[in-house]
């Protein structure tokens with residue numbers, strides 16, 4: 433009897449001893465608020481890193497392979513480490529080269545660590561970076577009950593690349609200090625978060641068209657964000673999502689419509705041949721990118737589309753095109769500009785581009801079709817860019833290899849910024 437009481441007391445004591453600290457519940461939804469840069473039309477976000485924590489502004493790059501940040505200046509952190517070359521961490525990051533550095537030891541400069549090629553996704557300039565680990569903190573969004581406060585959660589050893597500052601010199605918003613890669617790669621932003629927290633392998637992006645209000649990227653669960661305007665379980669259309677060997681996201685566009693009429697392919701074999709040949713070159717048909725402010729079309733697709741679109745616009749409304757666009761009009765002389773639709777995989781899955789997503793004000797009173805000529809051999813036959821993605825809810829479901837997209841939010845009377853974040857205290 434006495435021994436069983438003793439055992440009971442001992443077990444009770446062990447129970448309390450084994451819970452010395454409070455552990456926050458495991459999050460199932462993380463959120464990164466995102467902002468549009470007015471001068472480049474690209475989108476960026478603050479990531480929280482280092483010890484002590486600081487906010488680092490980084491470009492959002494859908495097809496980037498990992499997070500890289502400028503380490504040449506002001507990288508101060510007591511928790512920075514760099515894995516040794518040939519370690520399992522280097523192999524997880526898919527790098528097998530040993531890095532060496534001739535100058536004084538500092539973050540980004542050690543011997544026998546791993547080199548990782550980092551890219552500026554706008555200029556495609558590259559530079560060797562050091563694979564590193566440091567704390568990353570991100571906002572966890574409570575999903576239920578909704579009144580619960582948001583909190584920051586941390587990944588103590590988030591893998592990233594510590595890159596040279598020259599990669600920032602051209603093409604990027606002036607505020608940014610690095611690039612957050614959301615591509616399909618073991619150490620990319622979404623996949624590292626998913627594996628650390630056991631989240632669903634999915635992210636939901638909503639880019640705001642307005643530089644003064646936030647858009648967002650959610651990682652994990654799929655919250656019904658914009659009810660009652662949009663019901664995420666009913667109003668999204670899905671199309672197969674493919675991933676190229678470089679970890680880039682592609683979908684298949686089968687035709688382009690203007691004003692509800694199929695106009696491109698004017699010559700169907702031309703477009704399918706173009707898409708097939710770019711797929712053979714490992715480039716894929718239609719990529720989705722946040723590294724380009726506007727959608728870029730292969731020259732013959734661009735010319736066919738502009739031609740058909742121009743036929744829908746009264747001649748006296750057309751004015752000399754303003755670079756980099758191909759068709760501009762005197763907005764006073766236009767009643768309504770027709771929509772453009774990208775038909776994906778099947779006729780009922782069409783991405784409609786209308787309003788501000790299509791028409792860009794180039795100078796007062798003059799608006800242009802917001803599409804750009806990519807020349808004869810662009811990276812993809814069609815690269816769907818930031819302007820055409822904005823104010824749409826786009827779901828990258830990596831587990832099911834599907835891309836889900838909403839109708840234009842403005843047509844539903846809502847927008848990305850309407851989502852009411854709960855912010856941490």
Ligand SMILES: *[C@@H]1O[C@H](CO)[C@@H](O)[C@H](O)[C@H]1NC(C)=O
Nearest residue numbers: 533534535536537541542543
């Ligand atoms: C790396 O090794 C070289 C050659 O031994 C040395 O000169 C250099 O200072 C070392 N770099 C660092 C960062 O320790």
Ligand SMILES: *[C@@H]1O[C@H](CO)[C@@H](O)[C@H](O)[C@H]1NC(C)=O
Nearest residue numbers: 578579580850851852853854
């Ligand atoms: C945002 O949500 C909070 C908490 O639910 C609520 O108190 C507040 O009124 C909401 N704000 C807006 C602008 O809807």
